[in-house]
Amino acid sequence: MALLPLDGRGDVTSLVDVSAEMPDQGAAISYPVTAPGANGDAWLMVRVGADPQGRRDGVLYHYSLATGTWTRETMIASAVGYSFYADDLTVDDSGRVHILWEWGPWPAGPYRHLGSYVVYDPATKVFRDVAGTTLTAPVRPTDPGATVWRTFAPGETVNTVSPDAPAVQTAKMAVADGQLVGVSYRYAQQGSTAFDVHWATWSGAGWTDQTLIDTHALGGGIDTIAAVDATRSGSETRVYAVLSMPDCGTARSQVVMLSSTGSAWSATAIGAPVSGQQRLRAATAADGSDVLYLSAPEKGTLTYARVPRTGTPSSSATVADVVAGIRGDSGGVNLARTGTATASSQLRTDTGPERAIDGVCTDASRWISATGDAHPTFTVTWAQAQPLELVRVRSGYSVGDPALSVLRDFAVEARTAAGWTQIGSFTGNTAGTVTANAGGVVADAVRLVIQTPSASTTNVARVYEVEAIAVAP
Ligand SMILES: [Ca+2]
Structure with a gap:
């Protein structure tokens, strides 16, 4: 299917389906990537299966607005035993087509290799590499x-x-003034299942590489999602990426913008964290601002954002700052997950205290106190005293008014060498998640001392999780 604005206005009301006129009808086509030419022509890069020959090729098509016809412009890349994965396509002002892809094993696989870039000139039908050498x-x-x-x-x-x-997975490029600015891509290094975000540039003599998001250094289960993009306007280069972080048994994602006018990069969170994955695409408008489309498939939302190039506050924040801001801690170990939990009572056999330290925040994974226990307590103890950054308490019930089912009046205490020490006190609480700052106190246990379990008719304590976050090493 190809829907193209035939009058060149870019107006969605003028879209016409011309897919029946495309070449290679019936071919096994996948991974389409489109780009407009400066004259309104359409360019289309796809993978075409040549499976009987043990290859899947990269092919470029061209739709001419002037003649109203499709042509099969050229085969970009092909090799037996290899499969072409189209990444990005940009037509510059002089009409040259910049092509970005990666190679996977034939016939297909999620882990790819050999991120590649060439420039194709339709006027001469010649491919060149980034150094200008004819291919x-x-x-x-x-x-x-x-x-x-x-x-x-x-x-x-x-x-x-x-x-x-x-492995390589996903790449996008920024092109300015007819030249490649750089390539943003996800890369998993040997021994890691998480994908970092890198930035590759051509120095004139060779490729240089920077790691913009080092997932291992960020700790705490941080990963990235297969969604990156790159833009350039004026002297500022931007890379957009999506961080993924565990959040009590689910994953949250956060779009981050990395910005540079030299070799140093600063990081800015774009939008709020979203439950589940996010995808993105960025394009630069004539005034230099970036237009972002962010989709959250699990939420079923599509968000449009405009990030101005001017007036943006200068930032020296790092990706680690962004992650800490979202997560609410510095990425230290949750000591409660290593500990043993006890409680003054439990409502049923399947609502024991161990459910408040299992790392899961579902209704079926809560400690719930007994109805006759007017002032319940909950304690988690771990093997060795360690400096605590904070204690996070998640409570409530997904059914009904959450402000009524959460822990109402309670104190959070840490056990130090001097005994139990209060680190937080909450009165009339209505929040599902509260945090007590432990200030680095060295402790081997944390307890909740509950005055009023809840404001609900069945007045019991309902605790999804108690998280005792150690000071990050
Ligand atoms: Ca739990």
Whole structure:
């Protein structure tokens, strides 16, 4: 299916389906990536299955607005045993087509390799690498030259598909003044199942690489989602990425913008954290501002954002600052998850205190006190005293008014060498999550001393989780 604005206005009311006129009808086509030409023409990069030959090729199509016809412009890249994964396509002001892709094992696989970039000139039908060297079409993964911006690590091949082996996944480029600015991409290094975000640039002599989001350094189960983009306007380069972080048994995601006018990068959170994944696409408007489309498939939402290039407050924040702001802590270990929980009572056998330290925040995973226990207590003890950053208490029930089912009046105490010490006190609480700052106190246990369990008719304590976050090393 191809829907194109035939009058060139870019007006959705003028979209016409011209897919029946496309070449290669019936071919096994996947991974379509489109780009407009400066003259309103449409360019389309796809993967075409040549499975009987053991390959899946990258092919470029062109729709001419002037003649109203499709042509199969050229085969971009092809190799037996390899599968082409289209990443990004940009047509610059001089009409040259910038092409970004990665190679996967034939026929398909989620872990890819050999991130690649070439420029195709429709006027001369010639492919060149980033250094300007002419290439023979179709481009091969074994071609010499500067085509590959992410080469194999030692021992890596196109058939390396283990989750903790080196892999590329997703790439987008920024092009300005007819030149590649850089490539943002996700990369998992040997031994890691998480994908970092990198930035590759051509120095004139070779590819250089920066790690913009180092998931391992961020700790606490941080990963990225397969959604990146890059833009450039004026002297400012931006990379957009999506962080993923665990949140009591579910995952939350946060869009982050990385900005640079030199070699240093600053980080800014874009929008609020969202439960589940987010996808994004960025494009730069004529005034330099970026237009972002953010979709949250699990929420079923599509959000439009405009990020101005001017008037943006300068920021020296790092990705770690952004992560800490969202997570609410510095990424230290949750000591409660290593501990043993006890309580003054429990409502049923399946609402015991162990359910408040299991890392899950569902209704079926709560400690619930007994109805006759007017002032219940809950204690979690771990093996070795350690400095505590904070204690987070998540309580309530997903049914009914949450302000009534949460813990109402209670204190949070930490057990130090001097005995039990209060680190937080809450009166008339209506929040599902509250945090007591422990200020680095060295403790081997935390307890809740509850005066009023709730404001609901059945007056019991309902605690999803007690999290005792150690000071990050
Ligand atoms: Ca739980």
